[in-house]
Amino acid sequence: MCRATKLCCFRCLRWFEKAESEECEVCGDWKCVNCSSCLCDLTTREKKIAISYMATYENLLKELTDKSYDFKRHRRVLEQIGVKRDHLVRASVKS
Ligand SMILES: [Zn+2]
Numbered sequence: 273m274c275r276a277t278k279l280c281c282f283r284c285l286r287w288f289e290k291a292e293s294e295e296c297e298v299c300g301d302w303k304c305v306n307c308s309s310c311l312c313d314l315t316t317r318e319k320k321i322a323i324s325y326m327a328t329y330e331n332l333l334k335e336l337t338d339k340s341y342d343f344k345r346h347r348r349v350l351e352q353i354g355v356k357r358d359h360l361v362r363a364s365v366k367s
């Protein structure tokens with residue numbers, strides 16, 4: 273689970289409340305309440321950037337809080353960018 277309650281939109285860079293936003297059934301992301309962007313609105317190259325940053329911070333949170341994030345929700349995006357879910361969890365933080 274994404275533990276952030278406020279998310280920064282990667283398109284308009286405005287902050288929005290996760291609780292007020294809708295989940296996209298296609299990409300598993302939360303739609304920005306300001307511009308309604310989700311991962312679907314990004315190019316393949318941009319999706320790689322978004323997912324790599326997500327992986328970086330979710331691995332850090334796993335180290336700090338021991339709660340893991342399941343990238344399964346983004347499986348269609350992962351297929352598109354050609355990365356396996358397991359690859360996104362660093363071996364040293366796997367439980
Ligand atoms: Zn936005």
Ligand SMILES: [Zn+2]
Binds near residue numbers: 296300
């Ligand atoms: Zn989407």
